[in-house]
Amino acid sequence: MSSRKKTILKVIILGDSGVGKTSLMQQFINGKFSNQYKATIGADFLPKDLAIDDKQVTMQIWDTAGQERFQSLGVAFYRGSDCCVLVYDVTNTKSFESISSWKDEFLVQANVKDPDNFPFVVIGNKIDVEENKRLISGKKAQALCAQLGNLPYFETSAKEAVNVEQAFDVVARNALQQEESLEFADDYTDAVNIHVDGDNGSCAC
Amino acid sequence: MHTIERAKKTLSSYRTVRQLSLANVSDEYNPTVPYFSRSLLWRLQLITNYENSAPELTPANSPADRIDVRLDRLQSSRRAYAGLLNDFPVPWDQLDPGSEYYSRAKDADEFDIGATSLGRTRVEHDPLSSQRSPRMTDLNALQAIVTDVERLFPQMPAYFIRNLANKRAVVEILFVWWKLHGDTYQQGLHEIAGLVFVELYKEALDPVKLQKKRKDGSEIVELDVTDTAILELYDVNHLKADVYHIFARIVARPYELYYGESSLLEESIKFNLKLHRCDRYHFVLLNNKLKIEPSIWLIRYYRLLLLRELGVDSSLPLWDKMVSFGYVNKRKEPLDTTLLLPYIVIILLSLIRPETMQSDYGEVMYLLLHYPVQTRNERTNKSVRFSNDIDEDEDDNHHIDDDLVYDEDSADSDVSGSPRVEIDPNVIITDAIVMYNSEPELETVGKMVVERYAAIHARIPPVERTNSLMSLMRRSSGSFRRRSGSGSEDSRRSPAKLQPEKAYKHPDNANDNSKKPDFERTRLEMRLQRKVSKLMNK
Numbered sequence: 166m167s168s169r170k171k172t173i174l175k176v177i178i179l180g181d182s183g184v185g186k187t188s189l190m191q192q193f194i195n196g197k198f199s200n201q202y203k204a205t206i207g208a209d210f211l212p213k214d215l216a217i218d219d220k221q222v223t224m225q226i227w228d229t230a231g232q233e234r235f236q237s238l239g240v241a242f243y244r245g246s247d248c249c250v251l252v253y254d255v256t257n258t259k260s261f262e263s264i265s266s267w268k269d270e271f272l273v274q275a276n277v278k279d280p281d282n283f284p285f286v287v288i289g290n291k292i293d294v295e296e297n298k299r300l301i302s303g304k305k306a307q308a309l310c311a312q313l314g315n316l317p318y319f320e321t322s323a324k325e326a327v328n329v330e331q332a333f334d335v336v337a338r339n340a341l342q343q344e345e346s347l348e349f350a351d352d353y354t355d356a357v358n359i360h361v362d363g364d365n366g367s368c369a370c
Numbered sequence: 371m372h373t374i375e376r377a378k379k380t381l382s383s384y385r386t387v388r389q390l391s392l393a394n395v396s397d398e399y400n401p402t403v404p405y406f407s408r409s410l411l412w413r414l415q416l417i418t419n420y421e422n423s424a425p426e427l428t429p430a431n432s433p434a435d436r437i438d439v440r441l442d443r444l445q446s447s448r449r450a451y452a453g454l455l456n457d458f459p460v461p462w463d464q465l466d467p468g469s470e471y472y473s474r475a476k477d478a479d480e481f482d483i484g485a486t487s488l489g490r491t492r493v494e495h496d497p498l499s500s501q502r503s504p505r506m507t508d509l510n511a512l513q514a515i516v517t518d519v520e521r522l523f524p525q526m527p528a529y530f531i532r533n534l535a536n537k538r539a540v541v542e543i544l545f546v547w548w549k550l551h552g553d554t555y556q557q558g559l560h561e562i563a564g565l566v567f568v569e570l571y572k573e574a575l576d577p578v579k580l581q582k583k584r585k586d587g588s589e590i591v592e593l594d595v596t597d598t599a600i601l602e603l604y605d606v607n608h609l610k611a612d613v614y615h616i617f618a619r620i621v622a623r624p625y626e627l628y629y630g631e632s633s634l635l636e637e638s639i640k641f642n643l644k645l646h647r648c649d650r651y652h653f654v655l656l657n658n659k660l661k662i663e664p665s666i667w668l669i670r671y672y673r674l675l676l677l678r679e680l681g682v683d684s685s686l687p688l689w690d691k692m693v694s695f696g697y698v699n700k701r702k703e704p705l706d707t708t709l710l711l712p713y714i715v716i717i718l719l720s721l722i723r724p725e726t727m728q729s730d731y732g733e734v735m736y737l738l739l740h741y742p743v744q745t746r747n748e749r750t751n752k753s754v755r756f757s758n759d760i761d762e763d764e765d766d767n768h769h770i771d772d773d774l775v776y777d778e779d780s781a782d783s784d785v786s787g788s789p790r791v792e793i794d795p796n797v798i799i800t801d802a803i804v805m806y807n808s809e810p811e812l813e814t815v816g817k818m819v820v821e822r823y824a825a826i827h828a829r830i831p832p833v834e835r836t837n838s839l840m841s842l843m844r845r846s847s848g849s850f851r852r853r854s855g856s857g858s859e860d861s862r863r864s865p866a867k868l869q870p871e872k873a874y875k876h877p878d879n880a881n882d883n884s885k886k887p888d889f890e891r892t893r894l895e896m897r898l899q900r901k902v903s904k905l906m907n908k
C-alpha cells in the first residue's frame with residue numbers, strides 16, 4: 166500500500182425499513198444476495214476498497230436501521246458523510262413518500278456545510294418484481310428527484326444485481342468529489358499555516 | 371430424558387427458585403445438565419414465582435423439599451393475556467388483503483369475536499407531525515412488526531421463515547406488548563421475543579397428544595398428579611401467553627434503558643465511565659484517538675442483549691444467567707436483566723485488544739460491529755442433536771427440519787480474516803459478577819480482570835489463538851477463583867449454600883502488581899495514557 170494517505174469516503178444509506186438497504190450494500194460489497202437478512206439494529210458498517218479513475222479510495226458504507234428515526238443519535242451516525250444514498254422500494258408507496266423526509270432529516274443532523282450541493286443518490290430497489298406489483302413508476306420517481314434538486318436516480322435489483330454497480334459508481338464519484346472539495350478547503354487552511362511557519366524559519370536563517 | 375422427567379428432577383433438586391437461580395448463576399444448573407429445562411427455569415423465575423424473587427420474600431427455611439410452583443399465578447397470567455388480546459385485537463384485517471398475514475375480522479382470532487366490533491378508526495396523522503409522531507397507529511405498528519418478524523432468525527428457517535403460525539404468534543405477542551408498553555414498536559424487540567418463543571416452543575407439550583399416546587400404549591410415561599401440573603406448565607396451548615410474559619419481563623429493563631435515545635446516551639456515558647475505570651486503553655483509543663462514540667455500537671450490543679454479537683448458542687446461557695442474576699438480586703420492580711451487561715461488554719472489548727491495538731478507525735469500527743466471535747462446529751452439532759431429541763420425545767407438531775443449523779450470518783462469516791475469539795459464557799459471567807460486586811473498586815479489580823483477558827488473547831501466537839483460547843481462559847479464570855474465592859470449590863458441591871455474589875465479594879488481591887498492564891509497553895499508549903490522566907485532572 167502506498168504511503169500516501171488513503172482517501173476515505175463515508176457513505177450513508179437511508180430509507181424505510183425493509184426496502185433493501187442491507188441487500189444493496191451486500192450486493193455491492195460481496196456480490197451476493199440473500200433473501201433473508203436480519204433487520205439492521207442501529208447501523209452496520211462495511212468498508213470497501215476501490216479505484217476511481219486510478220485513485221485508490223476506501224468507501225466506508227453505513228447501513229442504517231430503517232425503522233429508526235434518530236434524533237440525538239443521528240449526529241453520531243451521519244456526521245462527516247460524503248454522500249447519502251436514499252433508498253425506497255418500488256412496491257411500497259410509503260417508502261417512496263418517505264424519501265424527502267429522510268433527506269431533510271439527514272441534512273438537519275449531518276450538519277453539512279453546503280446543503281444545496283451535498284451529494285445524494287436516490288435508489289428505487291426491487292425492480293425484479295412482477296410488473297403488476299410495482300407501484301412507483303420510474304417517471305414518478307424521476308419527477309421527485311428533479312424536484313429535490315436534480316438528484317441522480319437509479320432503479321436497482323439487489324436480488325438480481327441489476328444496476329447496483331452503476332449506482333454505487335456514481336455514489337463513489339460524487340462522494341469523492343465532495344471529499345475533495347472539503348480536502349481542498351482544509352489544504353488551503355494548512356497552506357496558510359505552513360506559509361507563516363516558513364516565514365519564521367527563513368528569518369532564523 | 372422426557373420433558374416431564376427433566377422438570378420433575380429439576381423441581382425436586384432445589385427447594386426454592388432462588389436456589390435454582392443461584393445454581394444457574396454458578397453454572398451448576400446449565401444446559402449440559404441432562405435435566406436442564408430453560409423454559410421451566412424462565413417460567414419459574416418470570417411467571418409463577420416472580421413475586422418471590424426478592425430475597426426477603428423467600429422463606430429462609432422453607433419446609434418444602436421441592437420448589438413450590440405457583441400454578442395459580444400461571445393460570446391468572448394466562449387469563450390476563452387472553453384478556454389483553456381481547457382488549458387489543460391484532461388488526462389483521464387492516465393489512466393488505468394480499469398479505470399472508472391478512473385475515474378478515476371475523477376469523478381473525480380464536481378469542482372473543484365481539485371485540486372486533488369496537489371499530490378502531492385509523493388515525494391519520496397531521497402531516498407536520500408525522501415524522502416525529504410519538505405513537506404509531508395500530509396499522510403502522512403491525513406493519514413494522516410483520517416486516518421484522520418476516521426476517522426473524524434466517525439461520526433457523528424452520529422456526530419462523532417457513533412457519534406462518536409461529537410468525538403470527540410472535541407478531542401477536544409483540545403487538546399486544548406494544549399496545550401496553552411502547553410508544554413506538556422498535557426493531558430488536560422482535561428478536562428477543564423470537565428467541566424466547568423458540569426456547570419455549572422447543573419444550574412445549576401437547577396434552578391431547580400425550581393422552582392419545584397413552585391410550586395407544588405407545589407412550590411409557592405415566593402421568594401422576596405432579597405430572598399433570600408439569601404438563602400444565604409446558605402446555606403448548608398457552609405458549610403465546612407464557613412467551614408474552616417472559617418476554618415482557620426479560621425486556622422490561624433493557625427497554626427502559628436502551629430503547630429510548632436519551633436513555634441510551636445516558637447508558638453509553640455510564641458505560642464509558644466504567645470503561646475509563648477498568649480499561650483505560652480502550653477508553654482512550656475509542657474516545658480520544660478514534661472518536662468512536664460508544665452509543666454507535668452499544669446500541670446493538672445493549673438492545674439485543676448481545677444476541678447479534680455472540681450468536682444464539684452463546685447468548686442463551688448468558689441470558690439464563692443474566693435473568694438468574696437479576697432474580698437473586700431483585701430489589702425493586704422490574705427484575706433487572708441488565709446488571710451484568712456493561713461488564714460483559716467490557717470483557718468482550720478486552721478480548722479484542724490485540725486487534726484494536728493495530729487498527730485504524732475503519733478496522734476498529736468493523737471489529738466492533740462484527741464482533742469476531744468464534745462459532746464452533748461442536749456447538750452446531752449439539753443444537754441439531756438437541757432438536758432430534760425433541761422429535762423423539764414429543765413427536766408432536768414441533769417438527770424441526772434437519773436443516774436447523776445455528777449458523778451465524780453468512781454475510782459475516784467470510785469477511786474477516788482476523789483471528790476469532792472463542793467465548794465461554796460461563797467464565798465471562800463469573801468475571802462480570804466479580805466486577806459488578808466490586809463496583810467501588812473497579813479501578814483495581816475491574817482492571818485486573820480486563821488485563822487478564824487482554825493478556826490471554828495476546829500471549830498466544832495468532833495461529834493457535836482460536837484453538838487454545840478456551841482452555842487458557844478456563845485455566846486463567848480458575849486461578850482467579852483460587853486466589854480470590856472463599857471456598858468456591860466447596861460450595862460447588864453443596865448448591866444449597868452457594869451464593870456466588872458473596873463468594874466473590876471482595877477479592878483481597880486488589881493490588882495485583884504482578885500483572886503489569888500490557889498496554890504500558892507501547893509508547894503510543896503511554897502517551898495516550900498521559901493525555902487522559904491530564905484530562906481527568908482538569
